[in-house]
Amino acid sequence: MKQILIIGIGAGDPDHLTVQAIKAMNRADAFFLMDKGTAKGSLIDHRRYLCEQVIEGRDYRFIEADCPERVRDVPDYRGAVEDLNRDKRGVFEWMIGEQLQDGECGAFLVWGDPALYDSTIRIIEAIAAEGRHAIDYQVIPGISSLQALAARHRVCFNGIGRAFQVTPARRLAEQGWPEGMDSVLVMLDAQDTYRHFTGQNLTIYWGAYVGSADETLIAGPLDEVAERIRETRAELRERHGWIMDSYLLRKRP
Structure with missing residues (x-):
């Protein structure tokens, strides 16, 4: 055996x-x-x-x-x-x-x-x-990038008594914002899918290479930081040849 x-x-x-x-x-x-x-x-x-x-x-x-x-x-x-x-x-x-x-x-x-x-x-x-x-x-089991992301941004996955969803970006792009959710955790995004959701009063907590020496974090109202995240992702991908990132999108009160 x-x-x-x-x-x-x-x-x-x-x-x-x-x-x-x-x-x-x-x-x-x-x-x-x-x-x-x-x-x-x-x-x-x-x-x-x-x-x-x-x-x-x-x-x-x-x-x-x-x-x-x-x-x-x-x-x-x-x-x-x-x-x-x-x-x-x-x-x-x-x-x-x-x-x-x-x-x-x-x-x-x-x-x-x-x-x-x-x-x-x-x-x-x-x-x-x-x-x-x-x-x-x-x-x-191990600590996931999503757990590390939330810890680094000092936020919870969900609001009090509310559900959250973990999804690959491909499904978020195809199906839109999931009904009944105020928080969505997104992985495997090669197409900057978060940019599709500007103008919807969302906050984003984004991180790349979380937990490593190359860790990069950006957070704020999505409408204000979406372009900065896109530019940062492109620069990091060019520098390293690959990127590993994830983010939390949350409806703002």
Whole structure:
């Protein structure tokens, strides 16, 4: 039997690692790293750095593979993601089946929390269910970028007694403001979707690379700061080659 750990490592700050995550990392014999290219090489480097900081008194190794790419700008978004997860599953099976020995423990270090817009749990669940590989797996939660964002802006997700929604920007653009919500937390926005909601008396709390040395925060009435956020996002993307940001939109009283 092989043990698989799916460990949430937080939004970037090493202090975001929970005690449970640190204990789990100290159980692992190997860490699976998915290389997403030179532009996102810092994400791989950060995982290596976290291991160096918290693992004590035991040997461990890294098992590396190239991460498949999702086909973008296609009408069938769900189909593209399912194709990506199928390709990832093939890579996961190779790493687990060929590179991890029976009785060993291997770990995936997932940015933020594994349950929030990440497919690692689904892929490992499918591999375990098929039964070709004798594995058991455990999920260790982490601090998500949304939690870190709210903490850095010193705000709550919701108003008193009110609901909030977490959504990818694509759905917000397609469906508009969700009925009955006064707060919407938005992830995976490649198109500056918040700009569609100017003139609606909203406040935005925006952050990029939250918890890292490159953290950038902007907050204020959406009508006043939307253009500054757009310009800042473009400059950061150009500088780093990628951007990881999220934001909270809230109706103003």
